[in-house]
Amino acid sequence: MDGLTINEAAQTTGWSPRMLRYVEQTGLIATQRSASGYRLYGPEQLQRLRTLKELLARFDLGLSDVAFAARLSASEELRSAVQGWLEEQPRRPDDVAADDWLRFEQEKHQRLLASA
Amino acid sequence: MDGLTINEAAQTTGWSPRMLRYVEQTGLIATQRSASGYRLYGPEQLQRLRTLKELLARFDLGLSDVAFAARLSASEELRSAVQGWLEEQPRRPDDVAADDWLRFEQEKHQRLLASA
DNA sequence: CAAACCTTGACAAGGTCGTGGTAATGTTGG
């Protein structure tokens, strides 16, 4: 049975045992399990836990932020949708299509009708 | 003074006025202001608000998720740090450096000493 | 001017996050 148990891993990584279980629950770190269900932390997990802790502290992130980044990283569809929205912004007035303005004017006039 | 006022914008975008202010506060949408401080929504903002709403619904995201994505998008440093951490994972046992294993064994032995 | 609109600021309430406990139960190792 190779791997540290949860309390040992807690000691060397600086996470609490409680948090190690929580981190696992977020999907950010997966552990092996012994035959009877004990979590076993190998050197990779320990390293990952240490660097994760650093990452969170350095940029003041939450686990949920990193979890979302993982989601972004895993889904091309999500990533391009979000990126697409973000890049929609830098449009300057000149770049706005004519029918956007048209729709806009319609809205402005509609409001007059609506208020009647 | 061109641009819809907040209630008009709310009508055509499906957001509540309260949420329009909140969205603005997250930094995801910026509005012009009239001389007296009224928010003015132009066609770009309206379009962005509609697509944002769609994006959130489609992937079940929160505004904070998109805000974080914006942060990722804006900071090369943050992006590469997070990405770096995420890509640290796919290391297979064979790829783990020897001194990681060494450190690992040291830890395992240290724990015996520590418990004495 | 008065009604209808805007602003910011605050309180509220239900949800999730991060974290610590405790309890009940199974496992390990001397």
Place this chain on the structure above:
DNA sequence: CCAACATTACCACGACCTTGTCAAGGTTTG
């Protein structure tokens, strides 16, 4: 066998997210 440790499943609490609503005060416009 028994002490020390693991597991899951809860309760709890403070902080923040999302929303709504209300108050006190300026603005626009018929």
